[in-house]
Amino acid sequence: MTRLRFLHAAAVLAGVAALFVSEPREAAPEGPPVSVPAVLNGCHLCHAEYVKEWADSYHGKAWTDEMYVAAKNATPKEKQATCNPCHAPNPTQGALGKAPTLRSKNQHEGVACIACHQIPSGKPDDIGTIVGPLPAEGMVKGHANKQDKTMGTDPRICISCHGTDKDHNQYDSWKGSQYEKDGESCQSCHMPEVKRAIYDKKGALPKDAHRHTMPGAHDPAMIRKAALIDALVAGGKLKVTVTNDGAGHNFPGGGEREVVLIVTVMGADGKEAAKYRETFDLRTKNNRIKPNEARVLEFEAKAATGTVKLKLLYKLLPEQDEAKAVVAAEKDVKF
Ligand code: HEC
Ligand code: HEC
Ligand code: HEC
Ligand code: HEC
Ligand code: HEC
Structure with missing residues (x-):
């Protein structure tokens, strides 16, 4: 079985397991099915609500949104290559705070899940290790996990793209502000809390999670x-x-x-x-x-x-x- 098919089977099993627990995952939205892009390494198989929110966000549209495409086309040809890395980045884990490099695959997926969460294994189509804020202990894992307790409170995860270019820099003016002193990070305002079914040994119980809608200038x-x-x-x-x-x-x-x-x-x-x-x-x-x-x-x-x-x-x-x-x-x- 290929790695991806194995994951699909795991996803189906996880779905079956969900039928036997008291609190199901979020109910499917009514109306026609929402089409979401295939996210690199199949994250949508197990994290559908996240993928839906992300696809509607400007992270999901970072490569395809009209304003970006128009601005890039208006940039002198020889400089266009400098625009691309943040709008279709490789994973930034391991180089947080440094400007990202350009991803060669599926650029239309923009700032994909892997940009923030993945430590690549180097093997094609492999999910690699996923970095997240939750404790790995007791978690039913769809992949290898590494906990980063500061992921929800430290702006480090945002700086590669929101703190290294003068046009797109929110970090420098946040730094030293009262918000920093009060412990209000980028995530406090841009990743609202939501109760969401997160799998662990007890099943998929609602736990504190965070929306990936990233409301900003378009909201x-x-x-x-x-x-x-x-x-x-x-x-x-x-x-x-x-x-x-x-x-x-x-x-x-x-x-x-x-x-x-x-x-x-x-x-x-x-x-x-x-x-x-x-x-x-x-x-x-x-x-x-x-x-x-x-x-x-x-x-x-x-x-x-x-x-x-x-x-x-x-x-x-x-x-x-x-x-x-x-x-x-x-x-x-x-x-
Ligand atoms: C260091 C990372 C980085 C680089 C390099 C970069 N961008 Fe961006 N871009 C961002 C971020 C982050 C935003 C989010 C909004 C903001 O900060 O203005 C953004 C937003 C935009 C937007 C607004 C899109 C919208 O829908 O509102 C345009 C237009 C844009 N960039 C064009 C460019 C162009 C043209 C270049 C190259 C000359 C470029 N960017 C280079 C990170 C980058
Ligand atoms: C086979 C199913 C499956 C696939 C595919 C999958 N995951 Fe997961 N992932 C899980 C499960 C189960 C958990 C446990 C928490 C939960 O229920 O959301 C989890 C947890 C996580 C966490 C939290 C980790 C932590 O320590 O905080 C992140 C972040 C995550 N996944 C991201 C991803 C990304 C990004 C992708 C795609 C590259 C992906 N996942 C693909 C099943 C999967
Ligand atoms: C721009 C960076 C970024 C991208 C892109 C991103 N995430 Fe996250 N994700 C985070 C941060 C930061 C947290 C921690 C939020 C907190 O604890 O406040 C998080 C938390 C999570 C968690 C743990 C539970 C929770 O909600 O706190 C899961 C699961 C997850 N993300 C899955 C995904 C999936 C799937 C995708 C792609 C659809 C994705 N993420 C895209 C930054 C990102
Ligand atoms: C790997 C690069 C990258 C990282 C890391 C990243 N972003 Fe972004 N972000 C972008 C780009 C590029 C855009 C603009 C997309 C566009 O509109 O074309 C953007 C857009 C946004 C927007 C919406 C701006 C608007 O115009 O409405 C918000 C809010 C945002 N990011 C918050 C965050 C937060 C909070 C973090 C950290 C948890 C983060 N980003 C991490 C690249 C990144
Ligand atoms: C106290 C709440 C708060 C905090 C903390 C915060 N933001 Fe914002 N952010 C906002 C509001 C409100 C807007 C909309 C108005 C604006 O453009 O300034 C916004 C707008 C944005 C935009 C859209 C800018 C554009 O022109 O497209 C981005 C990107 C962004 N924030 C990223 C960040 C990052 C990165 C951090 C952390 C360094 C951060 N924010 C911290 C409230 C916050």
Whole structure:
């Protein structure tokens, strides 16, 4: 029996075993079956919920997503090869924190499970040793396991790709922040907890596990957690405060993005008295808002009484149509 067929048989057996325990694995979603890509080394055979979440995440789309493909094609040919390694990486275990190398197989699978979890054995189609946060003791294993107790709490596992390139660096601004001091790592915000059936000797009982959805710049709910805005008018001056209240790193997080503050002052007569805008980005102004920083901007009030309308937009690319940008925060302040 080939290694892969053996694994398939093991998966079927694991499935059969699951029928005899009190708590089944997550119920299959209703409706048509969800198609998921074949993940390198067949992880989907035994970890279907993980694969489904990952396939919908930008790790699953890292090679195929339109924005990446367009940006790569717009990069001079001789430099394109520098883009690829993080978007279709070889396993990073053993070289955590170092920029990854390009995988030659199944590049369309992007940041595949093996990028974070695998120590390859060197044999083709072999799962190798899987590094994870759970204790290996008592676990029914589909493969060899090595426990890394720090995997859920140490940003090390993220740094190879999120800390070695200036455009895609969340680590440097997280480092030294209050979040680091409070022990809130990348995983605390980007890998929400979920109870999930994990096999051990007692069967597949619900245990603390973590979603692999990695919500970020493409998730409006996540964007709305990031910032607060407020204003006050005193002595003819208008002071607007933009606070990075929920991103554990610079806001906006990535070098491609742009945050736009739009301030409209409406006089007591209901007419527009003044309009201001400010952008926060890496590329042109290099003025992103640090974690927990309250950035104060001062303008002329241009009216004695009225309303200040504040709006903060999050743009995935500077050229994105503002009408399509996510509203990160919005507030009207009377004065
Ligand atoms: C060091 C690893 C690394 C390298 C090298 C790299 N990227 Fe990325 N890329 C990332 C990470 C991490 C993200 C996640 C978002 C962020 O940090 O901006 C990303 C996101 C992107 C996005 C946003 C995609 C989206 O759907 O929103 C684009 C576009 C992109 N990269 C283009 C490129 C191009 C073009 C190059 C080569 C010039 C490149 N990247 C090189 C790691 C890398
Ligand atoms: C034959 C079935 C099978 C296959 C295939 C399989 N696994 Fe597993 N894996 C298991 C079982 C059973 C466990 C025990 C925990 C559980 O039920 O999720 C486990 C545990 C894990 C853990 C937790 C380990 C720890 O110590 O925290 C990780 C991570 C993991 N697998 C990743 C992978 C990846 C990545 C792949 C593909 C390269 C893969 N698995 C393929 C059955 C399998
Ligand atoms: C970007 C890195 C990364 C990728 C890609 C990734 N994982 Fe994980 N995985 C983690 C981290 C980090 C943890 C530990 C989370 C924690 O403890 O907070 C984890 C935990 C796990 C666990 C242990 C139980 C749990 O939920 O904590 C399993 C099982 C697992 N991953 C399977 C997979 C499978 C299957 C894939 C591919 C579909 C995958 N992972 C892709 C980083 C990754
Ligand atoms: C091996 C490289 C690699 C590692 C390791 C890695 N990432 Fe990523 N990550 C990427 C790439 C590449 C993208 C961007 C994919 C795209 O949009 O094209 C990305 C995207 C993301 C996004 C979504 C960004 C968006 O635009 O919405 C989040 C959130 C994220 N990663 C968090 C993490 C966390 C947390 C860890 C550590 C547990 C981690 N990543 C480890 C390469 C990696
Ligand atoms: C306190 C919660 C929190 C922590 C801690 C945190 N993030 Fe984020 N992250 C967010 C929020 C909110 C956003 C969305 C707004 C933004 O872009 O800054 C985000 C956005 C992102 C993005 C998308 C950026 C883009 O432009 O595509 C990536 C990638 C990311 N985080 C990775 C990380 C990594 C890596 C770490 C650890 C070094 C980390 N995050 C720590 C909350 C957090």
